[in-house]
Amino acid sequence: MKLWGEITMNKKMGILGITLAAGFILGGCGTKAASTKSADSNVKTIVVGTSGMPKPFTYADENGKLAGYDIDTVRALDKELKQYKFEFKKTEITSVLAGLDAGRFQIGANNFGYNDERAEKYLYTKPTFQDWFVLVVRNNNQTIKQFADVAGKTTVATPGVNFTMALEKFNKTASTKTKITYSQEDPAKQVQDISSGKYDYALIDKPLFDAYKKEFKLTNLKGLDLSTSDEKKVTPRTPYSYLLVSKTDGGQQLVKDLNKAIVKIQADGTQAKISQKYFGEDYVPGK
Template sequence: MKFNKHLFIALALSLATIVTLSGCSSSAKATTKSTTTKTTITAITDGNVAPFAVKQKGGTINGYDADVLKAIVKRLPQYKLEWKLADYEALLGNIDAGRADIGVNHFGKTPERQEKYLFSKPIFEDKPVFIVKKDNNKIKSFATAAGQTTLAQVGTGFSLDLENFNKKNPKKQIKITYVKNYNDLQDISSGKYDFAYNDLSMYNAEQKQYHINDVKAVLLKKDQDGKNFTHPYTYFVFGKTDKDKKFQKAVNQELVKLAKDGTLTKISKKYLGSDFSPAALRK
C-alpha cells in the first residue's frame, strides 16, 4: 500500500483539533460549574409570627413573609436559602453579629433601625385594628383607648405606634404591658387586658385557628387615627455589608416583578384570605 504523506498530515491535524476541542469542552464545563457556585443566604425568624413566618412540625418555615422570600430566591439562581430560628429579642442581634443575612419576622421600619439596617421595599400593607370584647363599644380609636390597658411586644411596629401616642399624649396615656408571647385574642377574651393592637390579617388568621367568639376586631379609621399609623408597611431587614447590599438590590427587583405578575397577591390570599400586598409595588 502506497504511503500518502498529505493524507497522514490531514489526519494528524484532525486528531489534534478533536483533542483541542475536547479539552476546551472540559474546560468550559469546569468554568460553568465554578461560576454556578451559590451564595448562601441565612434568613432568621422566631417562627412564631402567624401567619407570616411559622415553624411547622417538620421544621420548615411557612407563611406569607417566608413564602415571599422563597419565591424571590427561586428566581435568583445565584443564591441558596437557609433558615435559622431565634427568640424575637435576638433576631436583629444575629444580623449584627453576621450570623444571619435577612430578618423575616413582620418587621416595621423605624428611624433607629434605619441607622443600622437596610430594608427591602414593603412586602405587606397593614390594616390596623383594635381587638376588644364583643360588648365593648367604647374603644374605637387611639383617643378612646387612652387610660386603657393593652399588651405589646418590644420593637414591633404596633408597640412603637402605642409608644409614640403616649409620648404625644403624656396626660392621656395607654397602659402598655410588654410580653414575650403575644396571645392577644386569648388575653382579651379572658379580660386580662382591655384591648390589643394588631393587623386585620393576623386577627383573621388567629380566629381561623382558635375560634374565639367573644372578641371582635375594630378597623381603625384613617381620618381619626391616620397620624398614629406610623408603620403601615412591613419589610425584610438586612445588614449593611457589601453582600447584604447586593442581595437587597436583587430582592427589591424581584419584589416588584412578583407584585406585577400577581404572585404576591396569590401568596397573600393563601395565608391571609385577601390581598394585603402593597399596591405601591404595582405602580
C-alpha cells in the same frame, strides 16, 4: 491466520482505546464537576432571620419546617436570584434585629413595618404586604373607640415591634399611660387573652386579627379600624410590610436584587398565590 504478534498487538491497541475512551469520559465528568463547583463557589449564602411568629406570616408547621407568607415569599425570591442561596435561622424577634445589627443575618423576614428608627439602622426592600391596623377589643367594650382611649387600659405586646413602639411613644406624652405587659408569646395567644378578659385591648394587623378570629372562633372580639391620623402614630408611611436588610457590605446590592425579584413575583402572580394560600385574600401591595 493471524500470527501471535498480530493478536497481541491488536489486544494492546484495544486496551489502549478503552483506556483513552475512559480517560475522555472521566475528563469530561471532571470538567463538568469543576464547572458546577465553580458556579457554586459564586453563589453567596444569605442568612434570613425570623422569629417563627406571628402565624401565618412565619411559623413552624407540624413537621417543624418554617412556613408562612414571609417564608414562602423569601423562597420565591430565592428561586429568582440564582446568585444567592437563602438559609433561614429561627430566633426571638429581638435577636432577629440584633442579628441584623451584627451582620449575622443579612435579611429579616418577620412582617416588619416601617418606622424612622429602623430606617436609620436597616435597609428596606420594596413592600411585600399591604397591611392596616386595628384595636382589638371585646364586643361589649364601650370605652375604647379610638387610639387615645387606650390611656389607663391594659394590653399585652411583643417587644420591638411597631405596635409596641407606638404605645411606648404614646406613654411618653400621655398624662395617663396605657399599661403594657411585654410578652414573647405568639400574638395568637395574646389576642386570646383579650377574648378571655385578661387584658383590655390589643393593637394588631387587621389581616392577622381576621385570621385569628376565624381560626380560634373568637366571636366575642371586634376590630376597630384606626383613623388615618392614628395610623400614622404606628407608621409614618402607608402600612406595608417589608423585608429588612442589614447595612453591611453587599447590603445595597442585595436590596437592588431583592427589589427586582419582588417586582417579578408580584407581576407574575406568584405572591398573590402565596397571599391566597395563607390569608384567603390578595394582600399584595398596589392591588
